[in-house]
Amino acid sequence: MSRGFDGLEIDDARTPDRPSGRSGSADNTHTDWSAIVKLSRLHQVEDRADERNRQQQERPDKDHSLPRHGRVQQILSQRTHSRYRDRDKNYSLRDSEIHTLSEVGKFRVIATGDLTQSAYNGDRSRMEHDIENLDGQGLVRQTTVADLQHDPTRMVTLTKEGHKLLSRGKVLRSEQATYHGLKKPKEVFHDADLYRLYHKVSDEIEGRGGRVLRVELDYEMKQDLYASLARASRDKSRDREAIKEEVARRQHLKVVHGKIPIPDLRIEYVNENDNEIHRRDLELATDHYRPRGLTEKARAGFELYAKREHADRLRRIRDDRELSAAIFQL
Numbered sequence: 001m002s003r004g005f006d007g008l009e010i011d012d013a014r015t016p017d018r019p020s021g022r023s024g025s026a027d028n029t030h031t032d033w034s035a036i037v038k039l040s041r042l043h044q045v046e047d048r049a050d051e052r053n054r055q056q057q058e059r060p061d062k063d064h065s066l067p068r069h070g071r072v073q074q075i076l077s078q079r080t081h082s083r084y085r086d087r088d089k090n091y092s093l094r095d096s097e098i099h100t101l102s103e104v105g106k107f108r109v110i111a112t113g114d115l116t117q118s119a120y121n122g123d124r125s126r127m128e129h130d131i132e133n134l135d136g137q138g139l140v141r142q143t144t145v146a147d148l149q150h151d152p153t154r155m156v157t158l159t160k161e162g163h164k165l166l167s168r169g170k171v172l173r174s175e176q177a178t179y180h181g182l183k184k185p186k187e188v189f190h191d192a193d194l195y196r197l198y199h200k201v202s203d204e205i206e207g208r209g210g211r212v213l214r215v216e217l218d219y220e221m222k223q224d225l226y227a228s229l230a231r232a233s234r235d236k237s238r239d240r241e242a243i244k245e246e247v248a249r250r251q252h253l254k255v256v257h258g259k260i261p262i263p264d265l266r267i268e269y270v271n272e273n274d275n276e277i278h279r280r281d282l283e284l285a286t287d288h289y290r291p292r293g294l295t296e297k298a299r300a301g302f303e304l305y306a307k308r309e310h311a312d313r314l315r316r317i318r319d320d321r322e323l324s325a326a327i328f329q330l
Helices: 009-014 032-056 067-076 096-109 111-118 124-136 159-168 185-207 217-230 240-250 293-300 308-321
Strands: 082-086 091-093 140-145 153-158 211-217 267-270 278-287 303-306 326-327
Touching: 032 308, 032 326, 067 111, 067 185, 082 159, 082 293, 091 096, 096 140, 096 153, 096 159, 096 185, 096 211, 111 124, 111 185, 124 140, 124 278, 140 185, 140 240, 140 267, 153 159, 153 185, 185 211, 185 267, 185 278, 185 303, 211 217, 217 240, 278 293, 293 303, 293 308, 303 308, 308 326
Parallel strands: 278 303, 303 326
Antiparallel strands: 082 091, 140 153, 211 267, 267 278
C-alpha cells in the first residue's frame, strides 16, 4: 500500500498488470527444482505462522508474559491526574492518557478496538473513559468510518492541539515523528491496521530481548527520501541512476527496476547487549495488489503481511512468480 520514489505509487499498484512476457515456451513449462523446494519451505513457514496467529487471536489478552503487557499494566495502575501546560492551555491527564496520545500520534489513526487490546490490555471501560477525557479536552477526535468492505468502526486521531502538546511535552524520543488528522480518508482502514502490524512485530522483537527505538511510517520515509534526492541532484555532473542508488543505500532501501520502493512501516530497534540499530521494513499488502507491485515489494526485501482474507490470493501470485518471500497473516 505504500508508495515509492519514481513510480510505484498507490494507484499504480492497483492497476491491471501489463503482459509480463511469460509464455508457454519450453523454458517456462518446467519450473526449476530449486524454486519448488524454496516455495515448499515458504509454505511450511507460513503454515506454522498461520497456526500461531490463529492461536493468538483465539486467546487475546491472555499472554501476560509479553513485556508490553507489563508496561501497560504499570501505566494503568497510575490513577492520579497530572497537570500539563502548553502555552496558554492547561490539561489534566493520567499516565494512560499520555500513553494513548503517544500511540495515536505515532500512527496517525487507530481503531478503538485495537487501542483497547494493545494499549489497555483489553480493558475497554478504561479506554472509553480515557478517550472521552481526551476528547473533552480537545486533544483527540473520534470518527466513525465505514465502507463497502468494512463495518462502521470508531477511529481516533490527534487534533492539532493534541499534536502540539505531544510534540512540546518531550514525551517521545526527539526523532520520533507524530501526526494529527486523517491524511487520506479512503485509506483509513489500511493505515489503522498498521498499528496492529506494529505490535505484532514489536512483540516478537521484545520477546527476544530487543528494544524498539522508534517507528517510521511511509510519510516520513518518503519526505526524507525526496529531500536527500533533491540535495544530491544539485550536482548536475552526476549520473541520476548512481545518485538514486547512493541515496537508497543511505536510507537503507533498495532500487528495484529503477524505483525506490518504500515500506508501509519501519521499526528501528536494538537487541539485548547490542548497541547496533537494526531495522525491519514491513509492508501490509492488500487484495488489490497487482503482480508487478507485489514483486517489487518482495525484491525490495520488505517483510510482507496480509489480512487473512487477502493472504491466499497474494501467495498464489508469489508462487506463480517464484518469489522467495513469505507472506504472513496479520
